[in-house]
Amino acid sequence: MYAKVLxxxxxxxxxxxxxxxxxxxxxxxxxxxxxxxxxxxKEGLMILELRGNKxxxxxxxxxxxxxxxxxEPIGQSISRNEDVCLQCGxxxxxxxxxxxxxxxxxxxxxxxxxxxxxxxxxxKVCPAHAMRVTFDRHMEEETxxxxxxx
Amino acid sequence: xxxxxxxEEINExxxxxxxxxxxxxxxxxxxxxxxxxxxxxxxxxxxxxxFAPMCSSGAFxxxxxxxxxxxxxxxxxxxxxxxxxxxxxxxxxxxxxPAADDPLNRIHPGLFEYxxxxxxxxxxxxxxxRLKAEAYGTDCYPNRFVEKTxxxxxxxxxxxxxxxxAYQNYNCAVNLSSKTLYTYxxxxxxxxxxxxxxxxxxxxxxLNDPLYKTIGLGTQVFLGGGVGYVIWHGTQHNPNVPRNERxxxxxxxxxxxxxxxxxxxxxxxxxxxxxxxYGCSLAVGIGIPVPILDEEMxxxxxVGDDEIVTQIxxxxxxxxxxxxxxxxxxxxxxxxxxxxxxxxxVPLSSYVRAKEIAxxxxxxxxxxxxxxxxxxxxxxxxxxxxxx
Numbered sequence: 001m002y003a004k005v006l007x008x009x010x011x012x013x014x015x016x017x018x019x020x021x022x023x024x025x026x027x028x029x030x031x032x033x034x035x036x037x038x039x040x041x042k043e044g045l046m047i048l049e050l051r052g053n054k055x056x057x058x059x060x061x062x063x064x065x066x067x068x069x070x071x072e073p074i075g076q077s078i079s080r081n082e083d084v085c086l087q088c089g090x091x092x093x094x095x096x097x098x099x100x101x102x103x104x105x106x107x108x109x110x111x112x113x114x115x116x117x118x119x120x121x122x123x124k125v126c127p128a129h130a131m132r133v134t135f136d137r138h139m140e141e142e143t144x145x146x147x148x149x150x
Numbered sequence: 151x152x153x154x155x156x157x158e159e160i161n162e163x164x165x166x167x168x169x170x171x172x173x174x175x176x177x178x179x180x181x182x183x184x185x186x187x188x189x190x191x192x193x194x195x196x197x198x199x200x201f202a203p204m205c206s207s208g209a210f211x212x213x214x215x216x217x218x219x220x221x222x223x224x225x226x227x228x229x230x231x232x233x234x235x236x237x238x239x240x241x242x243x244x245x246x247x248p249a250a251d252d253p254l255n256r257i258h259p260g261l262f263e264y265x266x267x268x269x270x271x272x273x274x275x276x277x278x279x280r281l282k283a284e285a286y287g288t289d290c291y292p293n294r295f296v297e298k299t300x301x302x303x304x305x306x307x308x309x310x311x312x313x314x315x316a317y318q319n320y321n322c323a324v325n326l327s328s329k330t331l332y333t334y335x336x337x338x339x340x341x342x343x344x345x346x347x348x349x350x351x352x353x354x355x356x357l358n359d360p361l362y363k364t365i366g367l368g369t370q371v372f373l374g375g376g377v378g379y380v381i382w383h384g385t386q387h388n389p390n391v392p393r394n395e396r397x398x399x400x401x402x403x404x405x406x407x408x409x410x411x412x413x414x415x416x417x418x419x420x421x422x423x424x425x426x427x428y429g430c431s432l433a434v435g436i437g438i439p440v441p442i443l444d445e446e447m448x449x450x451x452x453v454g455d456d457e458i459v460t461q462i463x464x465x466x467x468x469x470x471x472x473x474x475x476x477x478x479x480x481x482x483x484x485x486x487x488x489x490x491x492x493x494x495x496v497p498l499s500s501y502v503r504a505k506e507i508a509x510x511x512x513x514x515x516x517x518x519x520x521x522x523x524x525x526x527x528x529x530x531x532x533x534x535x536x537x538x
Contacts, residue, residue, distance in 0.1 A: 086423075088499065090497075090498050093337045093338075093346065093496040104482065104483065106502070107502055108502055124261060125337055127433070128423055
Protein backbone atom coordinates (compact mmCIF):
# COMPACT_ATOMS: atom_id res chain seq x y z
CA MET A 1 0.00 0.00 0.00
CA TYR A 2 1.30 3.40 -0.96
CA ALA A 3 -0.13 6.70 0.33
CA LYS A 4 0.81 10.34 -0.06
CA VAL A 5 -0.72 13.74 0.68
CA LEU A 6 -0.68 15.82 -2.50
CA UNK A 7 -1.65 19.31 -3.61
CA UNK A 8 -3.47 19.22 -6.94
CA UNK A 9 -3.95 22.37 -8.98
CA UNK A 10 -6.65 22.29 -11.66
CA UNK A 11 -6.48 24.84 -14.51
CA UNK A 12 -9.79 26.66 -15.27
CA UNK A 13 -10.60 24.56 -18.36
CA UNK A 14 -10.80 21.26 -16.46
CA UNK A 15 -11.98 22.43 -13.04
CA UNK A 16 -15.51 21.10 -13.74
CA UNK A 17 -14.42 17.59 -14.84
CA UNK A 18 -14.97 14.52 -12.60
CA UNK A 19 -11.27 13.76 -12.38
CA UNK A 20 -11.06 12.17 -8.95
CA UNK A 21 -13.82 9.74 -9.95
CA UNK A 22 -11.56 8.50 -12.75
CA UNK A 23 -8.77 7.90 -10.25
CA UNK A 24 -11.09 5.54 -8.41
CA UNK A 25 -12.68 3.82 -11.42
CA UNK A 26 -9.76 3.48 -13.79
CA UNK A 27 -6.78 3.42 -11.45
CA UNK A 28 -8.13 1.53 -8.46
CA UNK A 29 -7.05 4.26 -6.01
CA UNK A 30 -8.78 5.46 -2.85
CA UNK A 31 -8.68 9.05 -1.68
CA UNK A 32 -9.34 11.23 1.32
CA UNK A 33 -10.02 14.87 0.49
CA UNK A 34 -8.58 17.21 3.10
CA UNK A 35 -9.35 20.46 1.38
CA UNK A 36 -10.95 21.61 -1.85
CA UNK A 37 -11.37 25.12 -3.16
CA UNK A 38 -12.03 27.01 -6.35
CA UNK A 39 -10.40 30.42 -6.60
CA UNK A 40 -12.08 33.45 -8.20
CA UNK A 41 -10.05 32.90 -11.35
CA LYS A 42 -11.71 29.47 -11.63
CA GLU A 43 -8.53 27.58 -10.80
CA GLY A 44 -9.13 24.67 -8.49
CA LEU A 45 -7.06 23.47 -5.57
CA MET A 46 -7.39 20.16 -3.82
CA ILE A 47 -5.40 18.60 -1.05
CA LEU A 48 -5.94 14.90 -0.82
CA GLU A 49 -4.36 11.75 0.36
CA LEU A 50 -4.07 9.23 -2.45
CA ARG A 51 -3.79 5.55 -1.56
CA GLY A 52 -3.30 2.38 -3.56
CA ASN A 53 -0.60 0.01 -4.76
CA LYS A 54 2.51 1.77 -6.05
CA UNK A 55 1.90 0.78 -9.66
CA UNK A 56 -1.68 2.14 -9.69
CA UNK A 57 -0.53 5.25 -7.84
CA UNK A 58 2.14 6.01 -10.45
CA UNK A 59 -0.32 5.45 -13.30
CA UNK A 60 -2.89 7.65 -11.58
CA UNK A 61 -0.38 10.44 -11.21
CA UNK A 62 0.60 10.09 -14.84
CA UNK A 63 -3.07 10.49 -15.78
CA UNK A 64 -3.41 13.63 -13.68
CA UNK A 65 -0.36 15.23 -15.26
CA UNK A 66 -1.47 14.22 -18.76
CA UNK A 67 -4.79 16.04 -18.45
CA UNK A 68 -3.09 19.18 -17.11
CA UNK A 69 -3.39 18.87 -13.31
CA UNK A 70 -0.33 20.19 -11.49
CA UNK A 71 0.73 17.80 -8.76
CA GLU A 72 2.93 19.02 -5.91
CA PRO A 73 4.02 17.67 -2.58
CA ILE A 74 2.38 19.69 0.22
CA GLY A 75 5.76 20.93 1.47
CA GLN A 76 5.83 23.26 -1.52
CA SER A 77 2.72 25.08 -0.28
CA ILE A 78 3.22 25.06 3.49
CA SER A 79 6.59 25.89 4.94
CA ARG A 80 8.18 27.16 8.10
CA ASN A 81 10.48 30.16 8.20
CA GLU A 82 13.26 28.71 10.33
CA ASP A 83 14.70 32.14 11.18
CA VAL A 84 11.36 33.24 12.61
CA CYS A 85 10.33 30.05 14.45
CA LEU A 86 10.89 30.42 18.20
CA GLN A 87 10.93 26.67 18.84
CA CYS A 88 8.21 27.11 21.47
CA GLY A 89 5.74 24.36 20.62
CA UNK A 90 2.43 26.32 20.64
CA UNK A 91 1.64 24.94 17.17
CA UNK A 92 1.66 21.35 18.41
CA UNK A 93 -1.58 22.04 20.30
CA UNK A 94 -3.54 22.37 17.07
CA UNK A 95 -1.65 20.32 14.46
CA UNK A 96 -4.05 17.43 13.77
CA UNK A 97 -1.58 15.10 12.07
CA UNK A 98 1.54 15.52 14.17
CA UNK A 99 3.39 17.13 11.24
CA UNK A 100 4.48 19.71 13.81
CA UNK A 101 5.88 17.75 16.70
CA UNK A 102 8.50 17.84 19.41
CA UNK A 103 11.60 15.70 19.57
CA UNK A 104 12.26 14.78 23.20
CA UNK A 105 14.14 15.21 25.42
CA UNK A 106 15.81 18.02 23.41
CA UNK A 107 12.41 19.73 22.99
CA UNK A 108 13.19 20.65 19.40
CA UNK A 109 10.05 21.56 17.46
CA UNK A 110 10.14 20.10 13.95
CA UNK A 111 7.92 20.40 10.89
CA UNK A 112 7.54 17.28 8.78
CA UNK A 113 5.70 18.49 5.67
CA UNK A 114 5.09 14.88 4.56
CA UNK A 115 2.56 14.55 7.38
CA UNK A 116 0.90 17.95 6.83
CA UNK A 117 -2.77 17.94 5.81
CA UNK A 118 -2.89 21.61 4.89
CA UNK A 119 -5.43 22.61 7.55
CA UNK A 120 -3.57 25.92 8.16
CA UNK A 121 -4.30 26.01 11.90
CA UNK A 122 -0.61 26.49 12.65
CA UNK A 123 -0.61 29.65 10.53
CA LYS A 124 -3.04 31.37 12.88
CA VAL A 125 -1.70 29.87 16.07
CA CYS A 126 2.06 30.38 15.62
CA PRO A 127 2.85 33.32 17.93
CA ALA A 128 5.78 34.42 15.76
CA HIS A 129 4.05 34.01 12.35
CA ALA A 130 6.64 31.48 11.24
CA MET A 131 4.30 29.30 9.18
CA ARG A 132 3.68 30.28 5.56
CA VAL A 133 0.95 29.00 3.30
CA THR A 134 0.93 29.67 -0.42
CA PHE A 135 -2.00 27.64 -1.70
CA ASP A 136 -3.21 30.64 -3.66
CA ARG A 137 -0.10 31.68 -5.57
CA HIS A 138 -1.67 34.80 -7.04
CA MET A 139 -2.84 36.05 -3.69
CA GLU A 140 0.63 35.39 -2.32
CA GLU A 141 2.14 37.62 -5.00
CA GLU A 142 -0.33 40.37 -4.26
CA THR A 143 0.39 40.18 -0.52
CA UNK A 144 4.13 40.37 -0.96
CA UNK A 145 3.78 43.40 -3.25
CA UNK A 146 1.62 45.30 -0.76
CA UNK A 147 3.98 44.42 2.09
CA UNK A 148 6.97 45.61 0.08
CA UNK A 149 5.50 49.05 -0.42
CA UNK A 150 4.51 49.69 3.20
CA UNK B 151 29.83 25.27 57.69
CA UNK B 152 31.41 23.83 54.58
CA UNK B 153 32.74 25.49 51.53
CA UNK B 154 32.12 29.10 50.56
CA UNK B 155 33.25 31.68 48.05
CA UNK B 156 32.47 35.38 47.53
CA UNK B 157 31.30 37.48 44.59
CA GLU B 158 34.74 39.12 44.58
CA GLU B 159 36.51 35.78 44.31
CA ILE B 160 34.27 34.73 41.44
CA ASN B 161 34.87 38.01 39.61
CA GLU B 162 38.65 37.63 40.05
CA UNK B 163 38.36 34.21 38.44
CA UNK B 164 36.26 35.66 35.60
CA UNK B 165 38.92 38.31 34.96
CA UNK B 166 41.76 35.79 35.02
CA UNK B 167 39.84 33.39 32.79
CA UNK B 168 39.84 30.60 35.39
CA UNK B 169 36.14 30.67 36.14
CA UNK B 170 34.13 27.45 35.86
CA UNK B 171 30.67 28.10 34.44
CA UNK B 172 28.01 25.51 33.61
CA UNK B 173 24.38 25.79 32.56
CA UNK B 174 21.62 24.91 35.01
CA UNK B 175 20.89 21.78 32.98
CA UNK B 176 24.53 20.68 33.25
CA UNK B 177 24.55 21.53 36.96
CA UNK B 178 21.62 19.18 37.59
CA UNK B 179 23.70 16.32 36.18
CA UNK B 180 26.85 17.36 38.06
CA UNK B 181 25.08 17.58 41.42
CA UNK B 182 23.33 14.23 40.85
CA UNK B 183 26.59 12.54 39.92
CA UNK B 184 28.95 14.10 42.45
CA UNK B 185 26.79 15.59 45.17
CA UNK B 186 26.45 19.27 46.08
CA UNK B 187 29.64 19.34 48.14
CA UNK B 188 31.90 18.42 45.24
CA UNK B 189 29.78 20.43 42.77
CA UNK B 190 30.15 23.57 44.91
CA UNK B 191 33.93 23.18 44.93
CA UNK B 192 34.13 22.66 41.17
CA UNK B 193 31.59 25.14 39.82
CA UNK B 194 31.71 28.92 40.31
CA UNK B 195 28.66 30.04 38.33
CA UNK B 196 25.50 28.43 36.97
CA UNK B 197 23.73 30.12 34.07
CA UNK B 198 19.97 29.95 33.62
CA UNK B 199 17.70 30.91 30.74
CA UNK B 200 14.11 31.44 29.72
CA PHE B 201 12.45 32.58 26.50
CA ALA B 202 8.68 32.99 26.42
CA PRO B 203 5.93 35.56 25.89
CA MET B 204 6.02 37.97 28.85
CA CYS B 205 3.11 40.39 28.58
CA SER B 206 4.23 42.81 31.25
CA SER B 207 7.00 44.26 29.11
CA GLY B 208 7.60 47.50 27.29
CA ALA B 209 10.02 50.30 26.58
CA PHE B 210 10.50 53.92 27.59
CA UNK B 211 11.42 55.96 24.53
CA UNK B 212 12.43 59.57 24.18
CA UNK B 213 11.87 60.59 20.57
CA UNK B 214 13.83 63.85 20.71
CA UNK B 215 12.64 67.44 20.77
CA UNK B 216 11.24 68.88 17.59
CA UNK B 217 11.38 72.38 16.24
CA UNK B 218 9.06 74.05 17.14
CA UNK B 219 8.78 71.90 20.27
CA UNK B 220 5.83 69.62 21.01
CA UNK B 221 4.41 68.28 24.26
CA UNK B 222 3.06 65.04 22.87
CA UNK B 223 -0.43 64.23 24.10
CA UNK B 224 -1.21 61.20 21.94
CA UNK B 225 1.46 59.13 20.22
CA UNK B 226 1.42 56.21 17.81
CA UNK B 227 4.35 54.16 16.53
CA UNK B 228 3.51 52.19 13.39
CA UNK B 229 -0.07 52.99 14.37
CA UNK B 230 0.30 51.33 17.79
CA UNK B 231 -0.69 53.75 20.58
CA UNK B 232 2.07 54.57 23.09
CA UNK B 233 1.46 56.09 26.51
CA UNK B 234 2.35 59.79 26.39
CA UNK B 235 1.36 60.94 29.87
CA UNK B 236 4.97 61.77 30.67
CA UNK B 237 7.20 64.76 29.86
CA UNK B 238 7.10 66.31 26.39
CA UNK B 239 8.68 63.62 24.20
CA UNK B 240 8.90 60.70 26.63
CA UNK B 241 6.62 57.76 25.89
CA UNK B 242 6.11 54.17 26.99
CA UNK B 243 5.25 51.54 24.42
CA UNK B 244 3.64 48.48 26.01
CA UNK B 245 4.01 44.97 24.59
CA UNK B 246 0.31 44.08 24.53
CA UNK B 247 -1.02 47.27 22.90
CA PRO B 248 -2.64 46.31 19.59
CA ALA B 249 -2.48 48.55 16.51
CA ALA B 250 -5.13 51.30 16.58
CA ASP B 251 -7.08 49.75 13.69
CA ASP B 252 -6.83 46.15 14.88
CA PRO B 253 -10.21 44.36 14.63
CA LEU B 254 -9.45 42.84 18.08
CA ASN B 255 -11.84 39.98 18.88
CA ARG B 256 -14.71 41.31 16.75
CA ILE B 257 -14.30 38.16 14.69
CA HIS B 258 -13.32 35.68 17.35
CA PRO B 259 -10.61 34.47 17.64
CA GLY B 260 -8.79 37.66 16.60
CA LEU B 261 -5.36 37.43 15.00
CA PHE B 262 -3.73 40.46 16.70
CA GLU B 263 -1.11 40.61 14.00
CA TYR B 264 0.80 43.70 15.08
CA UNK B 265 1.23 45.43 18.41
CA UNK B 266 3.65 47.01 20.85
CA UNK B 267 5.81 43.91 21.06
CA UNK B 268 6.23 43.98 17.30
CA UNK B 269 7.19 47.66 17.41
CA UNK B 270 9.93 46.82 19.92
CA UNK B 271 11.16 43.94 17.77
CA UNK B 272 11.17 46.14 14.65
CA UNK B 273 13.20 48.78 16.51
CA UNK B 274 15.85 46.38 17.79
CA UNK B 275 15.99 44.73 14.35
CA UNK B 276 17.06 48.04 12.82
CA UNK B 277 13.81 48.65 10.95
CA UNK B 278 12.40 52.15 10.52
CA UNK B 279 9.20 53.02 12.38
CA ARG B 280 6.65 55.75 11.71
CA LEU B 281 5.99 57.96 14.71
CA LYS B 282 2.97 60.25 14.90
CA ALA B 283 2.35 62.65 17.80
CA GLU B 284 -0.60 64.95 18.47
CA ALA B 285 -0.65 67.77 21.01
CA TYR B 286 -3.06 70.43 22.24
CA GLY B 287 -0.39 73.14 22.08
CA THR B 288 0.93 75.32 24.89
CA ASP B 289 2.82 78.61 25.03
CA CYS B 290 6.03 76.69 25.70
CA TYR B 291 5.24 73.79 23.32
CA PRO B 292 3.32 75.35 20.41
CA ASN B 293 3.64 72.44 17.96
CA ARG B 294 0.46 70.39 17.59
CA PHE B 295 1.47 67.64 15.23
CA VAL B 296 4.61 65.70 14.38
CA GLU B 297 5.07 62.78 12.03
CA LYS B 298 8.44 61.27 11.26
CA THR B 299 10.32 58.10 10.40
CA UNK B 300 12.84 56.98 12.98
CA UNK B 301 15.33 54.19 13.51
CA UNK B 302 16.24 53.05 17.00
CA UNK B 303 19.49 55.02 16.73
CA UNK B 304 17.49 58.23 16.23
CA UNK B 305 15.84 57.98 19.66
CA UNK B 306 18.04 59.82 22.19
CA UNK B 307 17.02 57.25 24.83
CA UNK B 308 15.44 53.82 24.60
CA UNK B 309 15.14 51.64 27.70
CA UNK B 310 13.42 48.30 27.98
CA UNK B 311 11.59 48.31 31.32
CA UNK B 312 9.49 45.26 32.10
CA UNK B 313 7.35 45.42 35.24
CA UNK B 314 6.95 41.65 35.50
CA UNK B 315 9.19 39.02 33.92
CA ALA B 316 10.64 35.61 34.69
CA TYR B 317 7.72 34.26 36.70
CA GLN B 318 8.96 31.71 39.21
CA ASN B 319 6.84 28.78 38.09
CA TYR B 320 3.48 29.05 36.29
CA ASN B 321 0.21 27.12 35.95
CA CYS B 322 -0.36 24.24 33.62
CA ALA B 323 -3.49 25.31 31.71
CA VAL B 324 -6.32 23.00 30.61
CA ASN B 325 -9.92 23.34 29.44
CA LEU B 326 -12.76 21.32 30.99
CA SER B 327 -15.51 22.99 28.95
CA SER B 328 -16.89 21.77 25.64
CA LYS B 329 -15.62 24.62 23.49
CA THR B 330 -12.14 25.66 22.38
CA LEU B 331 -10.55 28.44 24.42
CA TYR B 332 -8.10 31.00 23.03
CA THR B 333 -5.97 32.18 25.93
CA TYR B 334 -2.66 33.76 26.83
CA UNK B 335 -1.66 30.15 27.51
CA UNK B 336 -2.33 29.25 23.88
CA UNK B 337 -5.19 27.31 22.34
CA UNK B 338 -6.90 25.00 24.84
CA UNK B 339 -8.95 22.33 23.16
CA UNK B 340 -12.19 21.26 24.87
CA UNK B 341 -12.58 18.42 27.38
CA UNK B 342 -8.93 18.22 28.39
CA UNK B 343 -7.73 18.25 24.76
CA UNK B 344 -4.27 19.51 25.73
CA UNK B 345 -2.31 20.83 28.71
CA UNK B 346 -0.19 23.92 28.09
CA UNK B 347 2.70 25.13 30.23
CA UNK B 348 5.20 27.96 30.02
CA UNK B 349 8.36 27.51 32.06
CA UNK B 350 11.85 26.38 31.16
CA UNK B 351 11.84 24.09 34.21
CA UNK B 352 15.30 23.26 35.49
CA UNK B 353 16.76 26.11 33.37
CA UNK B 354 14.39 28.76 34.73
CA UNK B 355 16.16 31.59 36.62
CA UNK B 356 14.11 31.85 39.81
CA LEU B 357 13.67 28.08 40.09
CA ASN B 358 17.45 27.85 40.51
CA ASP B 359 17.45 30.37 43.34
CA PRO B 360 14.09 29.56 44.92
CA LEU B 361 14.62 31.64 48.07
CA TYR B 362 16.14 34.67 46.28
CA LYS B 363 19.52 34.30 48.00
CA THR B 364 21.53 35.71 45.08
CA ILE B 365 19.05 37.31 42.67
CA GLY B 366 18.04 40.75 43.93
CA LEU B 367 18.09 44.45 43.22
CA GLY B 368 21.08 45.19 40.96
CA THR B 369 21.72 41.67 39.69
CA GLN B 370 23.18 41.92 36.21
CA VAL B 371 21.42 39.71 33.68
CA PHE B 372 21.13 38.76 30.01
CA LEU B 373 18.10 40.69 28.78
CA GLY B 374 16.85 40.61 25.20
CA GLY B 375 20.32 39.87 23.88
CA GLY B 376 21.94 42.72 25.81
CA VAL B 377 22.85 43.39 29.42
CA GLY B 378 20.11 44.35 31.85
CA TYR B 379 19.45 44.51 35.56
CA VAL B 380 16.98 43.36 38.15
CA ILE B 381 15.66 46.70 39.41
CA TRP B 382 12.91 45.59 41.79
CA HIS B 383 10.70 42.61 42.47
CA GLY B 384 8.12 42.33 39.71
CA THR B 385 4.43 43.12 40.05
CA GLN B 386 2.43 40.29 41.65
CA HIS B 387 5.65 38.99 43.30
CA ASN B 388 4.33 36.57 45.89
CA PRO B 389 6.91 34.55 47.79
CA ASN B 390 4.33 33.20 50.26
CA VAL B 391 3.01 30.27 48.27
CA PRO B 392 3.33 26.62 49.32
CA ARG B 393 6.80 25.23 48.59
CA ASN B 394 8.26 21.74 48.45
CA GLU B 395 11.03 20.47 50.72
CA ARG B 396 13.64 22.10 48.43
CA UNK B 397 12.00 25.51 48.83
CA UNK B 398 10.71 25.42 45.24
CA UNK B 399 7.26 27.06 44.94
CA UNK B 400 4.46 24.78 43.79
CA UNK B 401 2.57 27.56 41.98
CA UNK B 402 3.35 31.02 40.53
CA UNK B 403 5.49 32.91 43.07
CA UNK B 404 8.35 35.36 42.63
CA UNK B 405 8.69 37.78 39.71
CA UNK B 406 11.30 40.30 38.55
CA UNK B 407 11.21 43.84 37.23
CA UNK B 408 13.94 44.13 34.61
CA UNK B 409 15.54 47.05 32.84
CA UNK B 410 18.19 47.48 30.18
CA UNK B 411 19.42 49.62 27.29
CA UNK B 412 17.20 48.72 24.33
CA UNK B 413 19.92 49.81 21.90
CA UNK B 414 22.08 46.81 22.84
CA UNK B 415 19.30 44.29 22.33
CA UNK B 416 18.37 42.18 19.33
CA UNK B 417 15.35 40.99 17.38
CA UNK B 418 16.36 37.41 18.07
CA UNK B 419 15.74 37.83 21.80
CA UNK B 420 12.87 40.34 21.78
CA UNK B 421 10.20 38.94 19.51
CA UNK B 422 6.75 40.42 18.96
CA UNK B 423 4.17 37.65 19.22
CA UNK B 424 0.45 37.24 18.46
CA UNK B 425 -1.62 34.95 20.65
CA UNK B 426 -4.72 33.90 18.72
CA UNK B 427 -7.89 35.28 20.31
CA TYR B 428 -5.93 36.87 23.17
CA GLY B 429 -3.69 39.65 21.94
CA CYS B 430 -0.18 40.84 21.23
CA SER B 431 2.80 40.29 23.45
CA LEU B 432 6.58 40.17 23.50
CA ALA B 433 8.71 37.06 23.87
CA VAL B 434 11.63 38.07 26.06
CA GLY B 435 14.92 36.24 26.41
CA ILE B 436 16.34 36.32 29.94
CA GLY B 437 19.39 34.67 31.44
CA ILE B 438 20.51 35.08 35.03
CA PRO B 439 23.81 33.88 36.48
CA VAL B 440 23.63 32.21 39.87
CA PRO B 441 26.88 32.38 41.85
CA ILE B 442 27.73 29.18 43.69
CA LEU B 443 28.55 30.88 46.99
CA ASP B 444 28.29 27.68 49.01
CA GLU B 445 27.01 24.12 49.01
CA GLU B 446 23.49 25.35 49.54
CA MET B 447 23.53 27.23 46.20
CA UNK B 448 24.93 24.11 44.52
CA UNK B 449 22.01 22.19 46.02
CA UNK B 450 19.47 24.75 44.76
CA UNK B 451 20.93 24.96 41.25
CA UNK B 452 21.04 21.16 41.13
CA VAL B 453 17.25 21.11 40.92
CA GLY B 454 15.85 18.83 38.21
CA ASP B 455 12.60 18.91 36.24
CA ASP B 456 11.22 16.08 38.39
CA GLU B 457 11.67 18.22 41.53
CA ILE B 458 9.60 21.16 40.29
CA VAL B 459 5.83 20.81 40.40
CA THR B 460 3.02 23.08 39.28
CA GLN B 461 -0.76 23.13 39.51
CA ILE B 462 -3.08 22.05 36.71
CA UNK B 463 -5.64 24.84 36.34
CA UNK B 464 -8.90 24.85 34.42
CA UNK B 465 -9.12 28.00 32.27
CA UNK B 466 -12.83 27.58 31.43
CA UNK B 467 -14.01 28.75 34.88
CA UNK B 468 -15.72 25.38 35.35
CA UNK B 469 -13.53 24.14 38.19
CA UNK B 470 -11.95 26.75 40.47
CA UNK B 471 -9.72 24.27 42.34
CA UNK B 472 -6.55 22.83 40.76
CA UNK B 473 -7.13 19.52 38.98
CA UNK B 474 -3.91 18.16 40.36
CA UNK B 475 -0.19 18.63 40.55
CA UNK B 476 2.34 17.74 37.86
CA UNK B 477 6.12 17.97 37.63
CA UNK B 478 8.12 19.32 34.69
CA UNK B 479 9.67 15.96 33.83
CA UNK B 480 6.13 14.68 33.29
CA UNK B 481 5.16 17.79 31.33
CA UNK B 482 8.24 17.45 29.12
CA UNK B 483 7.51 13.75 28.47
CA UNK B 484 4.67 14.77 26.11
CA UNK B 485 1.60 13.41 27.93
CA UNK B 486 0.20 13.59 31.43
CA UNK B 487 -2.82 11.94 33.08
CA UNK B 488 -5.65 14.17 34.28
CA UNK B 489 -8.82 12.65 35.72
CA UNK B 490 -7.87 9.34 34.16
CA UNK B 491 -7.37 10.82 30.68
CA UNK B 492 -4.12 10.89 28.69
CA UNK B 493 -3.58 14.55 27.79
CA UNK B 494 -0.89 15.78 25.39
CA UNK B 495 1.28 18.57 26.80
CA VAL B 496 2.22 21.72 24.89
CA PRO B 497 5.07 24.06 25.83
CA LEU B 498 4.77 27.81 25.12
CA SER B 499 8.20 28.57 26.52
CA SER B 500 11.03 27.66 24.17
CA TYR B 501 13.34 25.19 25.87
CA VAL B 502 15.71 25.18 22.87
CA ARG B 503 16.12 28.97 23.06
CA ALA B 504 16.32 28.98 26.87
CA LYS B 505 19.26 26.61 26.60
CA GLU B 506 20.85 28.84 23.96
CA ILE B 507 20.59 31.83 26.34
CA ALA B 508 22.22 29.86 29.17
CA UNK B 509 25.04 28.95 26.75
CA UNK B 510 25.47 32.56 25.55
CA UNK B 511 25.63 33.86 29.11
CA UNK B 512 28.12 31.11 29.92
CA UNK B 513 30.36 32.25 27.07
CA UNK B 514 30.07 35.92 28.10
CA UNK B 515 31.25 35.03 31.61
CA UNK B 516 34.00 32.69 30.39
CA UNK B 517 35.28 35.39 28.01
CA UNK B 518 35.49 37.85 30.90
CA UNK B 519 32.86 40.15 29.39
CA UNK B 520 30.25 39.77 32.11
CA UNK B 521 30.88 40.09 35.85
CA UNK B 522 28.55 39.07 38.66
CA UNK B 523 26.93 41.71 40.85
CA UNK B 524 25.93 41.33 44.45
CA UNK B 525 22.38 42.49 45.15
CA UNK B 526 22.07 45.93 46.75
CA UNK B 527 18.82 44.81 48.30
CA UNK B 528 17.18 41.40 48.48
CA UNK B 529 13.73 40.61 47.13
CA UNK B 530 10.74 40.34 49.46
CA UNK B 531 10.61 36.82 50.91
CA UNK B 532 14.33 36.33 50.55
CA UNK B 533 16.13 34.40 53.19
CA UNK B 534 19.18 36.61 52.85
CA UNK B 535 22.56 34.98 53.12
CA UNK B 536 24.01 35.33 56.61
CA UNK B 537 26.86 37.81 57.00
CA UNK B 538 30.00 35.80 57.46
